[in-house]
Amino acid sequence: MPEADRSLADITSYLEMVRLKTAALLRAACRVGAVLSEAGELQADALGQSGEALGIAFQIRDDLLPYGPQPTRQDKPADSDLRNERPALPLLLAARASGPGVWDRLVGDGRPDADGLRTLLGATGALEEARCMLDGYVRRAHTALEKIPASGHRQTLARVADFVQVSPAWLPARRTAPAAAR
Secondary structure, three states, rough: OOOHHHHHHHHHHHHHHHHHHHHHHHHHHHHHHHHHOOOOOHHHHHHHHHHHHHHHHHHHHHHHHHHOOOOOOOOOOOOOHHOOOOHHHHHHHHHHHEEEEHHHHOEEEOOOOOHHHHHHHHHHHHHHHHHHHHHHHHHHHHHHHHOOOOHHHHHHHEEEEHHHHHHOOOOOOOOOHHHHOO
16 A cells, blocks of 8 residues: 555544544443433434544544643653554654655654654644644534534533633644544
8 A cells, every 4th residue: 555545544544443432432421411311312413423523622632732842741751652653643644744764764763752753743734734633523513512402511512622622832823624624
């Protein structure tokens, strides 16, 4: 498989993994409230859709936290995902944009260069693209919430989505979301 196709497959696989993990949990949690309150199938579906989008956004945000100049997760070094071979969206996006030569030099002997990684993530636009994807999933969560009647509960869920969207100050400015997040 060509490198570009493999990178796209990796990003697609990542999003599916997140959908089946974090997003499934939030989808179920949001949906069960509607089911227990006998709100109806349309509202349960809307809440489930919102929860799924929120779960994906939450995971992307979590993936972004260690990659700034002043990481907000002191317990997770910037190179942790790479060293542990965990798929994290910014790494997958940077790998797709940088090509195998640059990526191989950065990883080298299995001990990634954390400063080089931060530079690569910024230079390839991976942080900005991940943030745009996060914003797109937050918009999806809000759109799904618009399908249910206005209430204090709906406002609370919207505020939760807004909380996930508030990105650390070091992330690049927002731009139009990539097609994958629309």
